[in-house]
Amino acid sequence: MPRTLFEKVWDNHVVKPQTAGTPAVLYIDLHLVHEVTSPQAFTVMRERGLKVRRPDQTLGTMDHSTPTTPRNAQGIIPIMDVQASKQLNIFTKNCDDFGIPLYSLGTENQGIVHVIGPEQGLTQPGMTIVCGDSHTSTHGAFGALGFGIGTSEVGHVLATQTLLQYQPKTMAIKVDGTLADGVVAKDIILAVLAKIGVGGGTGHVFEYMGSAIRSLSMDGRMTICNMSIEGGARAGMVSPDETTFEYVAGRPYAPKGAEWDAAIAKWRELPTDEGATFDAEVVLNADDLIPQITYGTNPGMGMSITDHVPSPSDFAEVDKRMAMDKALTYMGLEAGQQLLGKEIDVVFVGSCTNSRISDLRTAAKMIKGRKVADSVRMMVVPGSQQVKAQAESEGLDEIFKQAGAEWREAGCSMCIAMNGDQLAPGQYAVSTSNRNFEGRQGKGGRTFLASPLTAVAAAVNGTITDPRDMYERSMA
Amino acid sequence: MEPINKVSGKIAPLPINDIDTDQIIPARFLKTTDKNGLGKQAFFDWRYNADGTDKSDFVLNQPEYKEASVLIAGNNFGCGSSREHAPWALLGMGWKAVVSTEFADIFRNNALKNGLLPIIVDEETQQQLVSLAEEDPETTVSISLEDQTLQLPDGRKVEFPIDEFSKQCLLKGVDQMGYLLDLDDDITAYEESNVKRVNTHQPTA
Ligand code: SF4
Numbered sequence: 001m002p003r004t005l006f007e008k009v010w011d012n013h014v015v016k017p018q019t020a021g022t023p024a025v026l027y028i029d030l031h032l033v034h035e036v037t038s039p040q041a042f043t044v045m046r047e048r049g050l051k052v053r054r055p056d057q058t059l060g061t062m063d064h065s066t067p068t069t070p071r072n073a074q075g076i077i078p079i080m081d082v083q084a085s086k087q088l089n090i091f092t093k094n095c096d097d098f099g100i101p102l103y104s105l106g107t108e109n110q111g112i113v114h115v116i117g118p119e120q121g122l123t124q125p126g127m128t129i130v131c132g133d134s135h136t137s138t139h140g141a142f143g144a145l146g147f148g149i150g151t152s153e154v155g156h157v158l159a160t161q162t163l164l165q166y167q168p169k170t171m172a173i174k175v176d177g178t179l180a181d182g183v184v185a186k187d188i189i190l191a192v193l194a195k196i197g198v199g200g201g202t203g204h205v206f207e208y209m210g211s212a213i214r215s216l217s218m219d220g221r222m223t224i225c226n227m228s229i230e231g232g233a234r235a236g237m238v239s240p241d242e243t244t245f246e247y248v249a250g251r252p253y254a255p256k257g258a259e260w261d262a263a264i265a266k267w268r269e270l271p272t273d274e275g276a277t278f279d280a281e282v283v284l285n286a287d288d289l290i291p292q293i294t295y296g297t298n299p300g301m302g303m304s305i306t307d308h309v310p311s312p313s314d315f316a317e318v319d320k321r322m323a324m325d326k327a328l329t330y331m332g333l334e335a336g337q338q339l340l341g342k343e344i345d346v347v348f349v350g351s352c353t354n355s356r357i358s359d360l361r362t363a364a365k366m367i368k369g370r371k372v373a374d375s376v377r378m379m380v381v382p383g384s385q386q387v388k389a390q391a392e393s394e395g396l397d398e399i400f401k402q403a404g405a406e407w408r409e410a411g412c413s414m415c416i417a418m419n420g421d422q423l424a425p426g427q428y429a430v431s432t433s434n435r436n437f438e439g440r441q442g443k444g445g446r447t448f449l450a451s452p453l454t455a456v457a458a459a460v461n462g463t464i465t466d467p468r469d470m471y472e473r474s475m476a
Numbered sequence: 477m478e479p480i481n482k483v484s485g486k487i488a489p490l491p492i493n494d495i496d497t498d499q500i501i502p503a504r505f506l507k508t509t510d511k512n513g514l515g516k517q518a519f520f521d522w523r524y525n526a527d528g529t530d531k532s533d534f535v536l537n538q539p540e541y542k543e544a545s546v547l548i549a550g551n552n553f554g555c556g557s558s559r560e561h562a563p564w565a566l567l568g569m570g571w572k573a574v575v576s577t578e579f580a581d582i583f584r585n586n587a588l589k590n591g592l593l594p595i596i597v598d599e600e601t602q603q604q605l606v607s608l609a610e611e612d613p614e615t616t617v618s619i620s621l622e623d624q625t626l627q628l629p630d631g632r633k634v635e636f637p638i639d640e641f642s643k644q645c646l647l648k649g650v651d652q653m654g655y656l657l658d659l660d661d662d663i664t665a666y667e668e669s670n671v672k673r674v675n676t677h678q679p680t681a
Contacts, residue, residue, distance in 0.1 A: 012670075015659070015662050015663055015666045016659065016662055020640065021640045021641060021644070022640075022641050023639065023641055025656065025659060025662070025663075027663070027666050027667075027670070029672075029673045029674065030673070030674055030676075036506050036507075036559075037506075037558070037559065037560070039509035039510075040509065040510065040511050040560075043509075044653075048653075050657075053663075055676075055677070056672075056675045056676055056677045056678075057672070057674060057675075057676060058676060059676040064503075064506070065506075065507055081507070083507035083508070084507050086507075086509070087507050087508075087509055090509050100676075101676050101677060120679075121680075122674050122676065124673060124674070126673075127673050127674075132558060132560075133557075133558055134556065134557050134558040134582060148558035148582055149558060149582070149585075150558055150559075150560035150582060150585060150586035150589065151559075151560040151561075151586075152560060152586065152589040152590070152651075152652070152653075153585070153589075155653060156652065156653050156656055159653060159656070159657060160653070160656040160657060160659070160660075160663060161663065161667075162656055162659070162663055164641070164652055164655070164656065166639065168581075198494050198552060198555050199494065199551065199552035199555065199578060199580070202552065202578060202580060202581060203581060229556075232552070232555060232580060232581070234581050234582060252679040252680070253674055253675075253676070253679055253680055254680060255680060256680045256681060259680070298494050298496065298555075300494075319491065319493050319550060319551065320493070322491075322492070322493075323492070323493045323494065323550075326492065416503045417503060417504065418503040418504045418506055418507060435496075435498070435556060435557075437496045437498040437499065437556060438498070438499060438521065439498060439499075439502055439521045440498050440503070443502070443504075443521055444521075
């Protein structure tokens with residue numbers, strides 16, 4: 001029977017199949033851990049006297065609560081927050097005690113968990129990858145099954161390298177056509193989310209397909225898969241192809257020599273078979289797409305940048321009217337207003353959605369020779385130390401600094417506002433991150449999610465701006 | 477974990493759709509390395525003024541809902557971040573069950589592993605419960621996990637779905653890790669018949 005990519009990866013990892021009374025037991029190839037969602041799991045491991053079953057399939061990195069302030073004269077990134085410092089120390093001890101390799105703050109491979117896995121070649125097609133972090137969906141860009149888990153489940157994987165899971169349903173997200181200049185992967189996923197809403201994919205795994213997805217780089221595919229969870233899907237995948245293989249080849253943990261050839265042969269069997277069926281389907285045309293931006297307090301509240309903010313009265317259902325009303329009140333926006341021209345305070349380029357080298361390259365290309373508006377604070381936060389080093393070797397840091405932007409150390413930064421980087425109450429930000437929930441970027445802060453291009457255009461003009469003109473002039 | 481079967485308690489309305497886990501427990505409180513003590517921080521930014529006093533317009537701050545233990549929420553409860561701190565915080569605040577038409581997948585999994593019951597009902601029942609809670613804060617419901625029913629004050633019983641495995645674990649008060657630990661032989665057999673894909677201790681040569 002023809003099978004989908006997801007079904008193949010799932011089937012390959014079933015230790016014990018699902019029955020009427022029990023979920024399937026699924027084997028996990030790679031477990032990524034970070035300081036915030038793991039401590040309580042390690043406590044349980046100690047209480048029960050357990051060892052980590054596969055420390056050699058586990059990797060730790062520090063990212064969420066780490067400061068991104070520039071290094072001091074000694075080359076050290078100072079941690080001023082006592083609680084964060086304690087959490088990071090406990091994490092270091094946990095990794096040491098249980099034999100888990102750790103990329104500590106400031107070391108050469110440290111970075112956001114979903115940036116480092118792919119970067120190191122640990123993320124490979126056909127694998128199962130989990131992390132106590134909902135954006136583990138990012139790794140699906142490689143044709144891996146990556147999904148976020150809670151801390152109890154982190155414990156399950158540490159102890160047994162398996163998880164109890166019910167097989168989810170599948171949803172095909174077909175995006176055909178060609179993106180216009182100035183329209184990028186982030187715009188695709190924001191448009192998908194605006195279409196299906198934040199609960200639209202609950203219970204499903206997405207597979208993104210179609211010519212527009214095929215022509216994206218791996219960085220672009222990661223941006224899209226990253227935000228699958230924003231549609232309620234725990235995982236989002238792309239069938240692997242030459243673009244995937246080319247990206248993985250030669251990376252530190254990628255198979256080499258004869259093993260590479262064997263791996264590729266297996267990976268070529270993974271793409272969804274002709275005739276395989278999905279439980280649901282969503283179709284989007286890339287030709288018509290223009291830059292997207294969110295106006296509300298969840299990632300599904302988005303629209304084309306030239307559109308007008310919806311009105312609560314557009315909705316028939318009381319709960320939807322209330323939700324819209326609540327969102328507009330929080331955001332300080334009027335129903336029916338345009339966002340174009342709206343003044344903003346902060347621009348954040350970073351997060352596991354858009355902090356990879358290609359994101360920084362396009363942002364730098366666009367800001368080169370321009371200045372960040374006086375009224376705006378722009379932060380550029382590379383996703384990893386490797387991305388940072390690469391960007392610096394290309395002189396991108398200098399371009400950002402000359403434009404008046406801050407160039408910072410790698411980490412989650414203002415995406416999650418638990419590390420010192422945050423909005424002040426009432427401030428407006430255009431952010432390349434993935435969540436615009438109330439307070440997500442700082443208590444009372446108000447977030448517009450958009451692409452790195454839209455973020456740069458906003459930084460330069462000090463207002464929400466359609467990036468297409470500026471983009472074309474930059475590329476000319 | 478204590479076995480759970482019957483839960484009854486007063487209900488409180490929070491009929492907001494898509495309540496995400498950043499609202500349930502803001503990220504700045506995730507620097508803890510403990511599960512306990514998060515109850516005070518649940519719904520923090522909706523619940524407290526800048527000076528730490530209760531916000532009078534937040535429904536769960538109304539004195540008549542202070543004893544409630546069954547939260548009647550809007551659709552798609554618990555979306556967003558995978559933080560298990562969300563059910564820890566809700567339990568810490570005194571909730572034993574949350575009723576909604578739909579739960580985000582990760583939140584539901586996390587809740588079930590901690591004995592916070594995610595009760596899925598149809599939209600009509602949800603709206604009826606919201607109205608009941610608003611009209612009479614003394615309203616109580618009783619939930620039977622064994623029978624998978626939620627009983628309304630008028631005696632009507634509404635069935636709710638829950639997977640058999642989680643149900644048995646909750647009824648018996650056992651956690652799910654024990655089940656997996658017992659499968660050691662199966663896991664070893666799987667490992668032996670499948671090539672290991674990566675070794676995080678050793679970059680490839
Ligand atoms: S960058 Fe943001 S979304 Fe990504 S892992 Fe960090 S906190 Fe989570």
